[in-house]
Amino acid sequence: MWDNRCKVAVSGVGFSKVTRSADIPLAAHALEAVKGAVADSGLQMSDIDGLATYPELPATGHAEVDGISVVSVNCMMAMLKLPALTWHIQVGTTNIGGAVQQAVNALLAGVCKYAVVWRAMHNPRGTYQNLPGAYAHGAAQFTAPYGFGGPGQGMAVAYTRWLERNNQNREKMATLAVTQRRHTHHNPHAWFYKVPLSREDYLASRMVAYPFCLFDCDIPVQGAVAIVLTTADRARDLKPKPAYIAGYGQRLHFEVAGRIGSLSSYMEGGSSSAKLTWERSGFSPKDVDVAQIYDGFSASVIYGLESYGFCKEGEALDFIQDGRIELDGELPLNTFGGSLGTGRIHGLWHIIEGALQASGRAGSRQVKDANVSFVGASAPIVTGTTFIFVGEPY
Amino acid sequence: MSDWSKVTRPIPVPNEWTKPFWDAARRGVLELQRCQSCGHFQHPPYATCVRCIGTDLKFEAVRGGGAIYAYTIMYHTGDKRFASAVPYASIIVELEAAPGALLAGNLLEAPYTEAKVGRRVEVIFEKLNDDITLPQFRLVRAE
Numbered sequence: 430m431w432d433n434r435c436k437v438a439v440s441g442v443g444f445s446k447v448t449r450s451a452d453i454p455l456a457a458h459a460l461e462a463v464k465g466a467v468a469d470s471g472l473q474m475s476d477i478d479g480l481a482t483y484p485e486l487p488a489t490g491h492a493e494v495d496g497i498s499v500v501s502v503n504c505m506m507a508m509l510k511l512p513a514l515t516w517h518i519q520v521g522t523t524n525i526g527g528a529v530q531q532a533v534n535a536l537l538a539g540v541c542k543y544a545v546v547w548r549a550m551h552n553p554r555g556t557y558q559n560l561p562g563a564y565a566h567g568a569a570q571f572t573a574p575y576g577f578g579g580p581g582q583g584m585a586v587a588y589t590r591w592l593e594r595n596n597q598n599r600e601k602m603a604t605l606a607v608t609q610r611r612h613t614h615h616n617p618h619a620w621f622y623k624v625p626l627s628r629e630d631y632l633a634s635r636m637v638a639y640p641f642c643l644f645d646c647d648i649p650v651q652g653a654v655a656i657v658l659t660t661a662d663r664a665r666d667l668k669p670k671p672a673y674i675a676g677y678g679q680r681l682h683f684e685v686a687g688r689i690g691s692l693s694s695y696m697e698g699g700s701s702s703a704k705l706t707w708e709r710s711g712f713s714p715k716d717v718d719v720a721q722i723y724d725g726f727s728a729s730v731i732y733g734l735e736s737y738g739f740c741k742e743g744e745a746l747d748f749i750q751d752g753r754i755e756l757d758g759e760l761p762l763n764t765f766g767g768s769l770g771t772g773r774i775h776g777l778w779h780i781i782e783g784a785l786q787a788s789g790r791a792g793s794r795q796v797k798d799a800n801v802s803f804v805g806a807s808a809p810i811v812t813g814t815t816f817i818f819v820g821e822p823y
Numbered sequence: 824m825s826d827w828s829k830v831t832r833p834i835p836v837p838n839e840w841t842k843p844f845w846d847a848a849r850r851g852v853l854e855l856q857r858c859q860s861c862g863h864f865q866h867p868p869y870a871t872c873v874r875c876i877g878t879d880l881k882f883e884a885v886r887g888g889g890a891i892y893a894y895t896i897m898y899h900t901g902d903k904r905f906a907s908a909v910p911y912a913s914i915i916v917e918l919e920a921a922p923g924a925l926l927a928g929n930l931l932e933a934p935y936t937e938a939k940v941g942r943r944v945e946v947i948f949e950k951l952n953d954d955i956t957l958p959q960f961r962l963v964r965a966e
Binding site: 559564574582594636637692 | 892911927
């Protein structure tokens with residue numbers, strides 16, 4: 430087990446308003462989320478001395494403009510002018526989970542005391558995923574000429590392989606979409622809060638990139654979420670009950686860029702990250718009380734459940750049936766609604782929900798007696814990270 | 824069957840690593856990068872052998888028969904250049920002679936509903952302009 434388990438905790442969470450279009454600059458959303466997280470923790474903004482984010486815009490073919498379509502550390506520093514600031518970072522090889530892990534490391538190293546991590550997501554005008562212009566450079570020269578555009582198609586090809594090799598039926602995924610939408614009814618910050626979705630709606634919805642229909646894809650939105658992290662001893666002096674980080678991991682596998690559709694790379698990415706997390710925390714999948722697994726495209730949940738070890742390969746669509754992922758089920762899953770419910774904000778919201786469930790702060794969607802709370806914070810293939818939060822340190 | 828006649832495909836721009844692939848395709852030959860130390864074929868081209876980290880890599884002709892490893896049927900018309908072809912099959916092919924190397928393509932000369940994992944395909948060549956010819960795939964006809 431990891432010597433540093435439960436030595437850092439999440440002590441505050443914050444949310445901006447989630448909107449469909451970019452009516453105000455993204456920096457304003459990020460600021461609202463960061464202020465909310467600091468207020469939730471009971472700290473003053475002047476106490477914050479660490480900043481971390483992952484400022485990528487996943488929409489292809491659009492300009493990255495700081496403050497408008499991304500919110501970098503520099504942008505946040507310029508807005509907040511923190512008097513106590515001692516540390517900051519932006520990550521590249523992992524999505525926002527990597528920024529959280531770097532903040533954990535900085536707190537353990539004693540180079541900051543109260544770190545804020547935010548993820549701000551922009552919804553550009555026009556088509557979200559644009560193929561390159563007239564010419565395809567770099568890795569895209571082998572994919573774009575054939576009509577492969579955004580990451581959805583890349584994930585869709587792996588999903589057909591999974592479905593057909595395992596003799597599975599995509600209609601079973603309706604259970605995930607419908608269950609997560611019901612969970613969303615307990616999350617007032619979510620884009621689809623109180624918007625119903627039936628099994629019939631799912632099965633009748635239009636195809637986007639087979640096997641993905643509309644409700645297999647998270648809706649692009651504009652918004653931000655944020656957390657405050659601090660050391661366990663400091664967390665105990667703050668107002669909210671701490672959610673202790675018992676262990677974390679990151680994917681240790683990388684596919685050569687442009688080699689798309691490899692199902693095995695999702696599995697290797699996910700299992701390498703989860704193995705670190707289980708070893709460091711001392712827990713195993715059967716100990717988990719509640720799980721958040723990244724669901725930007727629904728099939729990520731399949732790859733997550735299987736590669737993290739919650740079920741065997743080929744069984745995930747059967748695993749999610751029969752009430753198992755309900756709030757009172759054997760493995761309550763994506764209890765905040767997931768990205769399919771909140772809109773496309775990436776994995777920091779999964780991390781937030783993992784922390785809230787571990788500390789008993791999830792309100793009407795709180796899983797009874799939850800202690801061991803697992804998070805798979807992005808698609809296992811490229812940017813995967815995993816976490817375990819607990820309410821009771823050990 | 825998808826109508827590709829009105830589709831304007833993005834044109835690949837070869838670089839130092841990929842130029843031999845496109846030069847060969849223009850001649851109607853499929854050549855992939857091969858490690859001269861361990862014999863492994865790989866695609867897309869990369870700085871080192873993905874199996875043994877060898878750096879002596881050369882392009883060699885490879886037989887163009889393989890199987891559909893995975894596929895998707897595209898319905899979304901976000902990119903208008905491809906709108907006239909939807910629904911169309913974008914496929915990933917694993918060549919028999921180059922296990923592990925995955926090539927993207929479209930399934931041509933067949934309805935998109937014929938795309939299935941494991942189905943046998945063979946390479947054909949689609950000329951885009953004087954410089955660039957795209958490797959593409961069609962089903963292997965029954966004997």
